[in-house]
Amino acid sequence: MLKIGTQNESTRDRWVIDSLKKISKGKSILDAGAGESKYKKYCKHLKYISQDFAKYDGxxxxxxLQTKKWSVNKIDIISDITKIPIPSKSVDVVLCTEVFEHIINPINAIIEFKRVLKKNGELIITAPFCSLTHFAPYHYSTGFNRYFYERVLDKIGFEIIELSHNGNYFEYIAQEIRRVPSVSSRYASDRILTYSAKVLSLPYLILLQFLSNKDTNSYELLCFGYHLRAKKL
Incomplete structure (x- = not known):
């Protein structure tokens, strides 16, 4: 079975879960922009606090792209992510996954994360390199390159521990080829063309799988996103 173009979320989830497992038992963690708190169940060894602006309803x-259903009923703190009502230097870890594209000024959010983190506290971030419009109207940027993190984190006062890419150019293109039938069904409204798009996608996916297997650093052109761990100095 061809898997190319299907592993964006699963790869990201594995990375986040592995990062959470590395955190010492009893540490406090703030899940900023937590949404439905999908990673809470992996934080049972931690003191977990969730924050969200709680305006998106699905x-x-x-x-x-919309989720149709979305529940933030169990969020601990409802606030602006750049003005979180907790004391300075009060948490050991800040987790922020797939949120930056939904913030008008993510740099202000990073500054706020620094405020609430204890000295040597850890920041865990994932965000897309490129994304389609989703969760609109709360979608303000398509994504972030590695150079954004390298430039901004250092200036604010963080040391990057890990900055890794998710996927590559060929995998990203495959993801969007897989999406063509649903997009054509919604926006082109032609059953024959939609069916044709589904059938014709197979040879392209096979080709992209071979190209991805031969890949050497095409992520520098395009990838799903970046995963980052940084330490507050």
Missing amino acids: KGDGKG
């Missing part, structure tokens, strides 16, 4: 404005 439907948004109906544009782009």
Whole structure:
């Protein structure tokens, strides 16, 4: 079975879960922009606190990709992510996954993360390199390159421990080829063309799988996103 273009989320989840497992038992963790708190169950060894602005309802404005259902009923702190009502230097770890594209000024969020983190506290971030419109109208950026983190984190006062890419150019293109039938069904409204898109995608996916197997650093052009761990100095 061809897996190319299907492993964006699963790869990211494995990385986040592995990062959470490395945190010492009893440490406090703030899940900033937690949404439905999908990683809470992996934080049983930690003192877990969730934060979200709690305005997204799954439907948004109906544009782009929406989840249809979305529950933030169990969020601990409802606030602006750049003004979290907790004391300075009060948490050991800040987790922020797939949130930056939904913040008008993510640099201000990083500054706030630094404020709430204890000295040598850890920041764990994932965000897309490139993304389609989703969770609209709360979608303000398509993504972030590694150079954003390398430039911004150092200036704010963080040391990057790990900065790794998720996927490569060929995997990203495969992901979008797989999406063509659903997009054509929604925006082109032609059953024959939609079916044709589904059938014709197979040879392209096979080709992309071979190319991905031969890949040497095409992630520098395009990838799903970046995963980052940094320490507050």
